Amino acid sequence: MGGKVDTSNRMGVAAGRYGGQIFGQTNAARNMLFKQLASALQTGGGKGFRMPFVQQAVARSRAAGTAAMAGARGGLAGVDASIRNRVLNRMSMTNRQITSQIPTAVASQMIQQAPSTALGQVGPAAAGLATGISGQQAGIEATVSRMKAFSQMMGQIAQAVGSKTEGDFMRSNPGTSGVRTGGGIDPYASYPGRSLDPAVINARATEYDRRAALATGTAMPAQPSQSWFSRFSNMWGGS
């Protein structure tokens, strides 16, 4: 072989698959977290605070308080009613206090984390955009590279077909068959051996002098004043 390079992207595809997998796995949790964080910031854990964990924690706390009170009632059976009631009341108050503090405590912790949580997403987001831009750049570079290659190929073909013969076309006889016969890189150097008839060139040079004399109102020179090559070139270039 030669020149051809490996275009497989096995590792890139694997990395993309893993990245997409992790994003997919965290997507639902991320959406929930940000909804709940917004709720905590808006309500401060008060009325309208929507967080299932808090509702569950409050329910668990109430159940625990109720169970503890039931246990205490049993344990205090036979104890003086005033003492029993005092103990049970105190426990009941403690239970209510603990339970009521749960939403505020959770919201408070969430609010404390809110800046880092919110800003923590900026880094990955910036990295994602940078990756997107790099991809765009790579795509542009690849396209430009292809266009250059195509252009070079066309240039090679044009050079082969046209450029080398342009000088011939300008300076030598295209011929009736359309096959130019100059052929060389420097048609001047190879002129003498070519098929151009000096009489034809001389006639054209004379015609050039005649036109020039008419245009400038001067008399025609007795002898051609310029070399055949430059005259011929001028005639073709100006016609």
Place this chain on the structure above:
Amino acid sequence: MGGKQQGQGVFSKQAEQMAYSFMRGSKQSRTLVFQQLKEALGTGNIEARIPIIQSAVEQGLQQSSQNLRTAESALATAPGAGRTPYVQETLATNRATAERAVAQIPSEVIGQTVMNASNTITAANQAAMQLMGVAQQGEALQQAAKAQNYAYKMSLIGGLVNGIVGNVRSYATSGGMGG
């Protein structure tokens, strides 16, 4: 141009294998972490999904039962002890406190999971973006390689056409096509 194509290096291959191994090895844990996190945030109740809660509750119950027995025996043998209102109150309070502490274990564990959600998700986002960056690098290399192959084909075509035209020209110049 010719020349043997350079394949993937030894360390590069090793790094690739290690990467696959890390991802395969952590797959189950990652899945469980994110499932639990989703459950914790979505329902606030993941007791069944976190076995450590069950074991922590069992351990807490054993410990509180032991503490209560110790307190009861200490109070029973204390001077002037017996079934006095003070002893009853103390035991009842201890029992209630212990029961409440055990009952709070699931909430505490789930609460830790919820409060760590931000860090977990941010770390996951960073990891995902890092992986996507690597994927993009691979894609860019692939695009560049394809462009390189395209350039190679174009240069072959250009060279071929150039050669053919040169041959035709040479043939014509030598008088084969008139002039």
